[in-house]
Amino acid sequence: MDIAIQRLNDQGGDVWQVEACGMAVSFKDQASAISFAEKLKERVEAPHCVSEDVLQRWADEHSRMCAE
Incomplete structure (x- = not known):
């Protein structure tokens, strides 16, 4: 699983x-x-x-979804 952390500039x-x-x-600080x-x-x-x-x-569900 790819997990990415990025900083966004909000108002x-x-x-x-x-x-x-x-x-x-979203989190208010980088440490959080x-x-x-990590968890x-x-x-x-x-x-x-x-x-x-x-x-x-x-x-079965995967096969059904791929067939659609």
């Missing part, structure tokens, strides 16, 4: 924005943005146990 000053998966979350991005990366990269049933549902 009230600088805003720090973390972007991932097409979503953006970095902390959020997000840690959670995404953590091992996950996904049942075979869930994997099959995801595969």
Whole structure:
């Protein structure tokens, strides 16, 4: 997963924005943005146990979406 942090100039000053998966979350300071991005990366990269049933549902949904 690509996670990007960028500084934006807002009317009230600088805003720090973390972007991932097409979503953006804004923060008032760089330290908060970095902390959020690091925690997000840690959670995404953590091992996950996904049942075979869930994997099959995801595969079916993916196939359906690709066929549209």
